[in-house]
Amino acid sequence: MFARSAFRAAQPLRTCVRHYATESAPKSGSSMLLPVAGAAAVAGAGYYYFAGGEGAVAKGTQAAGAAVKPAFTGGDQGFVSLKLAEVETVNHNTKRFRFELPESDHVSGLHIASAILTKFKGPNDEKATLRPYTPISDEGQQGFLDLLVKKYPDGPMSTHLHNMVPGQRLDFKGPLPKYAWSENKHEHIGLIAGGTGITPMYQLLRTIFNNPKEKTKVTLVFGNVTEDDILLKKELAELENTYPQRFRAFYVLDKAPKGWTGNSGFITKDLLKTVLPESKNENIKLFVCGPPGLMKAISGNKVSPKDQGELSGALKDLGYSKEQVYKF
Numbered sequence: 001m002f003a004r005s006a007f008r009a010a011q012p013l014r015t016c017v018r019h020y021a022t023e024s025a026p027k028s029g030s031s032m033l034l035p036v037a038g039a040a041a042v043a044g045a046g047y048y049y050f051a052g053g054e055g056a057v058a059k060g061t062q063a064a065g066a067a068v069k070p071a072f073t074g075g076d077q078g079f080v081s082l083k084l085a086e087v088e089t090v091n092h093n094t095k096r097f098r099f100e101l102p103e104s105d106h107v108s109g110l111h112i113a114s115a116i117l118t119k120f121k122g123p124n125d126e127k128a129t130l131r132p133y134t135p136i137s138d139e140g141q142q143g144f145l146d147l148l149v150k151k152y153p154d155g156p157m158s159t160h161l162h163n164m165v166p167g168q169r170l171d172f173k174g175p176l177p178k179y180a181w182s183e184n185k186h187e188h189i190g191l192i193a194g195g196t197g198i199t200p201m202y203q204l205l206r207t208i209f210n211n212p213k214e215k216t217k218v219t220l221v222f223g224n225v226t227e228d229d230i231l232l233k234k235e236l237a238e239l240e241n242t243y244p245q246r247f248r249a250f251y252v253l254d255k256a257p258k259g260w261t262g263n264s265g266f267i268t269k270d271l272l273k274t275v276l277p278e279s280k281n282e283n284i285k286l287f288v289c290g291p292p293g294l295m296k297a298i299s300g301n302k303v304s305p306k307d308q309g310e311l312s313g314a315l316k317d318l319g320y321s322k323e324q325v326y327k328f
């Protein structure tokens, strides 16, 4: 059964979202699920197809069971130079970047959830800048990977990326494995994200909802400064409409506009208590990703990429154990 509160007591908090769990899930051939893929998706070639408005995803995804050629193999592979193919401006500080993999039938080789390391050294730089990013394209996507990157005014890598134009190249190395997801690994997961912390959560969401064998239920709590900062809003809304019995999202804005029907201020313990699966549920997992302030308040920061550190903050106060929480 889906957690107690996430789909009942939480309802008043969640007026900004259109559909509730009382509605039946759409049939698999719903027009929203198949905007372009049509018969191909039904036949199985669209196993990884996602209703995110990205028509290209359906065409180039790897059929289930087919042999894959990974672009990133880890070990001593070193850095691989990828050509920037497309750039899309998403909002006032965020762009989406599509990088071509070396071969058109390559997949990235990043298993969910994983990140990838970028490297850039400007002509006047003493040292190279290295920063990790989380591709938002599917694990089975052939030919390219997509990054969603927010620009920080004095941030060397995000500024470099935002200045790049199609045709230029960037060095990548990976994968950087994070939390290894497998089919139905957990009964119910809670995702608590701030800003670009949505990217690993989106990887999980796509993997779960692209797989017809998945039964995992997902609750997302997504905090942002303004409404314009909410990344992947359309994609998240489509998922909610398609899977109302298994996916719910709660949006929290620091600076809510007039008429905002979601939550405002910071992500509070009260909200988390109401919407997340209860700690006593056996097979749950909570994932947290966001700026240091959010991490500190919700779960405590990681000590290092390999050390999750102790659990503290709101999740500890709510009775969750360290084992029930993963900090990206």
Ligand SMILES: Cc1cc2nc3c(=O)[nH]c(=O)nc-3n(C[C@H](O)[C@H](O)[C@H](O)COP(=O)(O)OP(=O)(O)OC[C@H]3O[C@@H](n4cnc5c(N)ncnc54)[C@H](O)[C@@H]3O)c2cc1C
Pocket: 115, 129, 131, 132, 133, 134, 135, 148, 149, 150, 151, 152, 154, 155, 156, 157, 158, 159, 196, 199, 200, 290, 291, 292, 328
């Ligand atoms: C595993 C992992 C995956 C990541 N995935 C993504 C992703 O998909 N998209 C994305 O945009 N970023 C992602 N990041 C953050 C990214 O690696 C860089 O830290 C970020 O782009 C800033 O790099 P920079 O060189 O431009 O600026 P930096 O010099 O690193 O930082 C510039 C300023 O911004 C602050 N800052 C940096 N990151 C954050 C943050 N997340 N929240 C608040 N303040 C911050 C710094 O404290 C500094 O003041 C990820 C980070 C990790 C660890």
